[in-house]
Amino acid sequence: MIQKPTLEEIQNKIQYRLVEKLVASEKHYRLLVENLREIVFTIDEEGKLIFLNLAWSETLGYSVEHSLRLPLNSFLTVDSRTKGEKLLQAVLQDKKTLKQELCFQHQNGESVWLEISVASHNQNQASGTLININNHKKANAQLKYTAYHDSLTGLYNRAAFIEFLQNEIDKINRHSEQIFAVLLLDLDGFKSVNDSFGHLVGDRLLIEVSHRLQKCLNSWDIMARLGGDEFVILLPNLRNTDNATRIAKIIVKALGPVFNLDNNEVFISTSIGIVLSTSGFKKPEDFLRNADIALYEAKAQGKGIDKTFDNQMHAKTIARISLETSLRKALKNQELEVHYQPIISLENYRIIGFEALVRWFHPTKGLISPGVFIPIAEETGLIIDLGWWVFQQACQQMVIWQKNFPQSKLQFMSINLSVRQFTHPDLLDKINEILFLTGLKRKFLKLEITESIIIDNSEANNIKLQQLRASGIKLAIDDFGTGYSSLNYLHRFALDTLKIDKSFIKQIHIPGKHQAIVETIIVLAHNLGMDVIAEGVETKEQLEQLEKIGFFGCEQVQGYYFSHPKPASELEKMLTNSLYSIY
Ligand code: C2E
Ligand code: MG
Numbered sequence: 001m002i003q004k005p006t007l008e009e010i011q012n013k014i015q016y017r018l019v020e021k022l023v024a025s026e027k028h029y030r031l032l033v034e035n036l037r038e039i040v041f042t043i044d045e046e047g048k049l050i051f052l053n054l055a056w057s058e059t060l061g062y063s064v065e066h067s068l069r070l071p072l073n074s075f076l077t078v079d080s081r082t083k084g085e086k087l088l089q090a091v092l093q094d095k096k097t098l099k100q101e102l103c104f105q106h107q108n109g110e111s112v113w114l115e116i117s118v119a120s121h122n123q124n125q126a127s128g129t130l131i132n133i134n135n136h137k138k139a140n141a142q143l144k145y146t147a148y149h150d151s152l153t154g155l156y157n158r159a160a161f162i163e164f165l166q167n168e169i170d171k172i173n174r175h176s177e178q179i180f181a182v183l184l185l186d187l188d189g190f191k192s193v194n195d196s197f198g199h200l201v202g203d204r205l206l207i208e209v210s211h212r213l214q215k216c217l218n219s220w221d222i223m224a225r226l227g228g229d230e231f232v233i234l235l236p237n238l239r240n241t242d243n244a245t246r247i248a249k250i251i252v253k254a255l256g257p258v259f260n261l262d263n264n265e266v267f268i269s270t271s272i273g274i275v276l277s278t279s280g281f282k283k284p285e286d287f288l289r290n291a292d293i294a295l296y297e298a299k300a301q302g303k304g305i306d307k308t309f310d311n312q313m314h315a316k317t318i319a320r321i322s323l324e325t326s327l328r329k330a331l332k333n334q335e336l337e338v339h340y341q342p343i344i345s346l347e348n349y350r351i352i353g354f355e356a357l358v359r360w361f362h363p364t365k366g367l368i369s370p371g372v373f374i375p376i377a378e379e380t381g382l383i384i385d386l387g388w389w390v391f392q393q394a395c396q397q398m399v400i401w402q403k404n405f406p407q408s409k410l411q412f413m414s415i416n417l418s419v420r421q422f423t424h425p426d427l428l429d430k431i432n433e434i435l436f437l438t439g440l441k442r443k444f445l446k447l448e449i450t451e452s453i454i455i456d457n458s459e460a461n462n463i464k465l466q467q468l469r470a471s472g473i474k475l476a477i478d479d480f481g482t483g484y485s486s487l488n489y490l491h492r493f494a495l496d497t498l499k500i501d502k503s504f505i506k507q508i509h510i511p512g513k514h515q516a517i518v519e520t521i522i523v524l525a526h527n528l529g530m531d532v533i534a535e536g537v538e539t540k541e542q543l544e545q546l547e548k549i550g551f552f553g554c555e556q557v558q559g560y561y562f563s564h565p566k567p568a569s570e571l572e573k574m575l576t577n578s579l580y581s582i583y
């Protein structure tokens with residue numbers, strides 16, 4: 001017979017089963033914890049590790065056995081330790097539950113970012129987890145890098161620069177004795193490099209430029225690329241305001257020597273606009289805008305120049321913007337007129353052609369010189385419409401004169417062509433269209449182009465010049481001798497006429513240098529098959545000097561001595577009354 005178990009035996013059995021269950025459950029959870037990918041830890045009241053799972057050694061390289069009894073804080077990088085200590089104190093003493101990002105040091109020395117979540121429990125201990133956020137941190141850092149850097153040069157970008165500049169403005173608000181400067185740079189002629197050599201060479205150039213600029217700066221100066229060929233520099237801690245212009249001049253000089261890019265020799269120069277903190281602006285945008293105004297001034301004065309912003313410049317800019325607005329309306333409101341200046345043959349002193357010169361009669365400001373508004377029209381692109389309007393007027397006028405004054409035997413109408421008009425893809429179509437509409441024969445049209453078009457030496461410009469000439473249109477190089485010394489370039493192009501700039505003629509009566517230059521230019525032009533027009537003949541002496549050069553001298557003259565540019569109606573009288581000769 002089976003004996004009934006005693007109560008004690010039953011109790012023992014239940015207890016045994018419970019213990020067995022507990023052990024199994026403990027084993028189950030330990031296994032779970034051990035195999036978690038996140039680190040699980042427990043620390044004692046001193047912050048020393050008393051439990052760790054295997055993820056600890058997988059994440060940080062240290063063995064669990066050797067890490068136990070060491071302070072958790074000792075595994076942080078030096079920079080993170082104060083933060084770590086404060087966190088553990090708050091958890092252990094104030095019984096808080098906290099979460100934070102901390103940087104640990106892997107056994108191999110690398111930094112590992114972990115997110116700690118820790119809570120205290122009884123017995124003055126705390127337990128928590130450490131989750132690896134290294135990838136997330138890296139991605140964030142990469143995003144931040146991209147957001148603040150220019151991908152081509154690796155320099156800071158506009159967003160980063162504005163933050164640095166804001167910091168600097170805040171700093172001088174606190175320590176007003178300090179000075180800083182903002183330098184805005186723009187490469188002169190970068191567009192032609194891109195157009196002539198292609199974008200890859202253009203990109204290489206920007207990188208090389210950034211290297212040269214870096215060499216001009218101190219380690220604490222900040223440089224950024226704003227886009228295109230625009231760079232900006234922040235010079236903090238300047239001892240005096242002159243230092244900014246001194247550095248600007250060093251930069252201009254550093255960019256002077258030739259750049260050798262993939263077997264191409266490229267020359268570039270830079271203009272620089274400077275704004276000093278002493279000007280008192282409070283916002284980064286104000287600094288950049290006014291640096292841009294100063295840069296514009298620098299560019300207007302030539303290449304390789306630096307200009308420091310002042311209030312007059314601001315007033316000038318406002319005036320320019322107002323002029324720009326009026327110019328947009330001028331064409332529509334019929335405020336523009338074309339005047340014509342006769343060009344005289346020195347062979348028989350007859351008018352053989354005219355140059356068309358646009359005039360602007362502003363309703364309140366009166367007559368505005370093309371020297372003032374043509375550059376604005378160029379910049380804004382208005383020159384395209386304006387230029388074609390002049391072109392059509394002049395062609396029409398020439399046809400009328402040829403019909404009404406056949407005896408005059410006018411040989412050409414000379415029309416100025418701006419760089420923008422010249423580089424426009426529709427150039428040839430547009431010319432053909434106007435010639436067709438007005439009925440002017442191609443051989444009576446002469447286009448005046450500037451030296452910058454031929455100095456550019458791009459294939460596209462070359463082809464266009466050849467096409468124009470092959471079609472029977474005549475080409476003249478205007479204002480020869482100003483700006484560039486393009487003697488080397490001239491022989492590559494087939495041009496008909498060279499116009500010597502008036503600055504040479506003005507001083508031609510002074511024996512010596514200028515006389516010799518004019519004679520040299522004439523000989524050169526003749527050798528290249530071109531005839532010569534002397535521009536800006538104002539006096540009898542100047543004319544006589546030109547005549548002295550003799551038979552092989554200059555063929556034609558133009559200037560106030562003969563006639564100012566005038567409206568067509570006034571010139572008609574001259575064409576009739578003077579029997580085709582005004583001398
Ligand atoms: P440019 O083509 O070299 O024209 C000659 C300039 O010299 C004209 O100035 C003319 O009035 C001036 N001039 C003529 N004879 C004398 C003289 O004896 N002494 C002096 N001191 N000057 C003389 P303007 O009309 O003020 O034009 C200035 C410039 O504006 C022109 O120089 C040309 O580059 C540009 N321009 C004028 N009209 C047009 C146009 O319709 N289209 C384009 N693209 N540019 C134009
Ligand atoms: Mg001209």
Ligand code: MG
Pocket residue numbers: 478479499501535
């Ligand atoms: Mg000229």
